[in-house]
Amino acid sequence: MSAPTTRSVPPHTPYHPRWYRSHVSTYWWMQQWSYFRFVLRELTSLGVAYSCVILLYFIRALSLGPQAYEALQRRLASPVLVLVSFISLVLVLFHTITWFSLSARAMAVRVGGKRVPGLLITASNYVAWLVISGVLAWFLLR
Amino acid sequence: MPKRPIEPLFWTLFSAGGVIAAFFIPLLLFFFALAFPLGWLTPPSYEALHHLVSLRLARLFLFVVCSVPLFHWAHRFRYTLYDGLQIKHLNEFINVFCYGGAIAGTVVSAYLLWNLH
Numbered sequence: 001m002s003a004p005t006t007r008s009v010p011p012h013t014p015y016h017p018r019w020y021r022s023h024v025s026t027y028w029w030m031q032q033w034s035y036f037r038f039v040l041r042e043l044t045s046l047g048v049a050y051s052c053v054i055l056l057y058f059i060r061a062l063s064l065g066p067q068a069y070e071a072l073q074r075r076l077a078s079p080v081l082v083l084v085s086f087i088s089l090v091l092v093l094f095h096t097i098t099w100f101s102l103s104a105r106a107m108a109v110r111v112g113g114k115r116v117p118g119l120l121i122t123a124s125n126y127v128a129w130l131v132i133s134g135v136l137a138w139f140l141l142r
Numbered sequence: 143m144p145k146r147p148i149e150p151l152f153w154t155l156f157s158a159g160g161v162i163a164a165f166f167i168p169l170l171l172f173f174f175a176l177a178f179p180l181g182w183l184t185p186p187s188y189e190a191l192h193h194l195v196s197l198r199l200a201r202l203f204l205f206v207v208c209s210v211p212l213f214h215w216a217h218r219f220r221y222t223l224y225d226g227l228q229i230k231h232l233n234e235f236i237n238v239f240c241y242g243g244a245i246a247g248t249v250v251s252a253y254l255l256w257n258l259h
Binding site: 050058086129 | 194
């Protein structure tokens with residue numbers, strides 16, 4: 001047994017078949033609507049992160065003073081940031097909708113030994129969302 | 143036996159962040175990033191908002207809303223990069239970028255809220 005001098009064959013264990021691996025395109029998620037929706041759902045996280053950063057900027061402006069608060073609002077009204085915010089809002093809403101339908105499948109709530117139908121769980125999520133949004137709006141628009 | 147005991151913690155933060163983001167973020171983003179800057183709604187005055195945020199409960203709320211969803215982002219974005227672009231060989235770098243970013247955001251929000259007078 002001597003060490004091979006040429007590297008014409010990729011390294012593999014003798015007597016073991018090389019695995020067959022079908023090549024998956026980098027753009028696999030663009031080939032079907034359901035795949036694309038899956039990736040879009042994952043990308044909603046970018047909208048979530050953007051929202052956190054915006055809120056942190058507002059907290060920073062509050063600690064800096066009234067001028068910083070006004071300046072931040074003026075900067076957010078620039079066309080580029082309005083576009084980014086709008087896209088983020090669409091993504092965040094998509095996250096909320098998909099998260100609520102997901103929670104109905106992830107949670108098996110049982111009342112009196114019977115499983116609560118998923119539609120009811122999703123519906124109660126929407127109701128809670130409306131109530132929470134209403135409370136927040138009341139605090140901010142008072 | 144457990145190779146990565148930290149994974150369940152990340153997953154818990156992911157799902158907690160998902161819940162918080164789903165319930166609280168749409169309205170907050172709409173108000174603060176669009177409706178207030180564009181004048182669709184009258185923004186609260188600096189004094190009013192400052193007063194609101196000076197409440198301890200409001201600060202706790204803001205800390206949770208600004209930090210936990212960042213871990214939700216980190217988890218999802220990490221797997222999007224893994225699967226979407228098939229760049230598993232950059233594992234370490236992606237992990238540091240995603241979770242490091244989330245930890246940094248958490249530290250910043252704690253610092254800002256703690257020092258707000």
